[in-house]
Amino acid sequence: MSNTPKALTIAGSDSGGGAGIQADLKTFQELGAYGMSVITAVTAQNTKGVQNIHAIPVEMVADQLKSIADDLRPESLKTGMLFSAEIIEAVSSHIEEYQWTNVVVDPVMIAKGGSELLKKDAIEALKKHLLPLADILTPNIPEAEQLTGRKIENKQDREDAAKFLHGLGAKKIVIKGGHLPNENEPVDLYYDGERMIEFEGKRIITTQTHGTGCTFAAAITAELAVGKSPIEAVETAKTFIQEAISAPLHLGSGHGPTNHWAYRRKYQ
Ligand SMILES: Nc1ncnc2c1ncn2[C@@H]1O[C@H](COP(=O)(O)OP(=O)(O)O)[C@@H](O)[C@H]1O
Numbered sequence: 001m002s003n004t005p006k007a008l009t010i011a012g013s014d015s016g017g018g019a020g021i022q023a024d025l026k027t028f029q030e031l032g033a034y035g036m037s038v039i040t041a042v043t044a045q046n047t048k049g050v051q052n053i054h055a056i057p058v059e060m061v062a063d064q065l066k067s068i069a070d071d072l073r074p075e076s077l078k079t080g081m082l083f084s085a086e087i088i089e090a091v092s093s094h095i096e097e098y099q100w101t102n103v104v105v106d107p108v109m110i111a112k113g114g115s116e117l118l119k120k121d122a123i124e125a126l127k128k129h130l131l132p133l134a135d136i137l138t139p140n141i142p143e144a145e146q147l148t149g150r151k152i153e154n155k156q157d158r159e160d161a162a163k164f165l166h167g168l169g170a171k172k173i174v175i176k177g178g179h180l181p182n183e184n185e186p187v188d189l190y191y192d193g194e195r196m197i198e199f200e201g202k203r204i205i206t207t208q209t210h211g212t213g214c215t216f217a218a219a220i221t222a223e224l225a226v227g228k229s230p231i232e233a234v235e236t237a238k239t240f241i242q243e244a245i246s247a248p249l250h251l252g253s254g255h256g257p258t259n260h261w262a263y264r265r266k267y268q
């Protein structure tokens with residue numbers, strides 16, 4: 001029996017390769033986890049935006065989950081773009097049935113260009129079915145506002161939001177700081193029910209940030225797969241994304257992707 005760590009992403013495909021399944025698998029590979037995928041939606045997307053979305057039929061999402069469960073138990077998994085309430089319900093019930101652990105939930109809602117990656121009427125399903133299964137929930141600030149129904153304008157609001165999301169059942173929460181105003185450093189706030197920890201970063205003023213949230217959550221997932229603790233996993237993910245934004249590839253004419261090789265080149 002191999003003890004190669006296996007990480008699963010349950011997310012949408014980004015044809016441009018910067019976010020979604022593609023960003024997740026590249027990140028898993030870079031951090032030493034064998035990547036597996038369940039595709040929930042196919043997007044026609046590039047650095048300029050999302051041109052079209054085709055949701056995968058829920059039966060096919062369930063079949064992909066079953067194929068993995070029948071043969072390959074993931075040491076960790078992440079969810080990304082889930083698009084609809086029915087996909088959220090199917091994914092949640094399968095995670096529960098298979099008793100998969102180390103569940104990272106990135107509550108993807110809106111792409112950088114403004115396209116809706118989660119239907120508005122699916123937010124309640126996300127709160128009810130998936131949040132209680134999250135070992136680590138990684139909202140950005142607008143997502144945390146949607147999930148809590150509260151405006152987040154300062155540090156106290158972020159701490160209150162993290163506590164609220166913990167109350168909804170997520171065991172650990174990282175409210176990411178990328179959407180803070182440009183004059184603020186991108187500090188990510190971690191809460192596990194007891195400790196509030198700030199993970200500091202250095203803000204890079206750039207348009208090359210497509211897929212930052214996916215990459216950050218995928219790095220946490222890969223680290224959990226290889227046996228790191230949640231805090232160690234977030235620490236590595238923060239360094240990974242900082243490096244990935246620092247060394248842009250300058251691909252495409254819009255919001256270019258981050259550089260998934262940069263961390264390994266510097267640290268390994
Ligand atoms: N311009 C930036 N410079 C440095 N780090 C950033 C920048 N933008 C985002 N990050 C970091 O990237 C990660 C993803 O954050 P964020 O952009 O808030 O998420 P999302 O992509 O889901 O909107 C976080 O760790 C955040 O602090």
Ligand SMILES: Cc1ncc(COP(=O)(O)OP(=O)(O)O)c(N)n1
Binds near residue numbers: 080110111213214
């Ligand atoms: C297929 C797909 N999934 C998720 C996203 C959103 O990714 P994110 O990392 O939040 O990056 P931006 O869209 O904000 O650049 C996506 N675009 N496509």
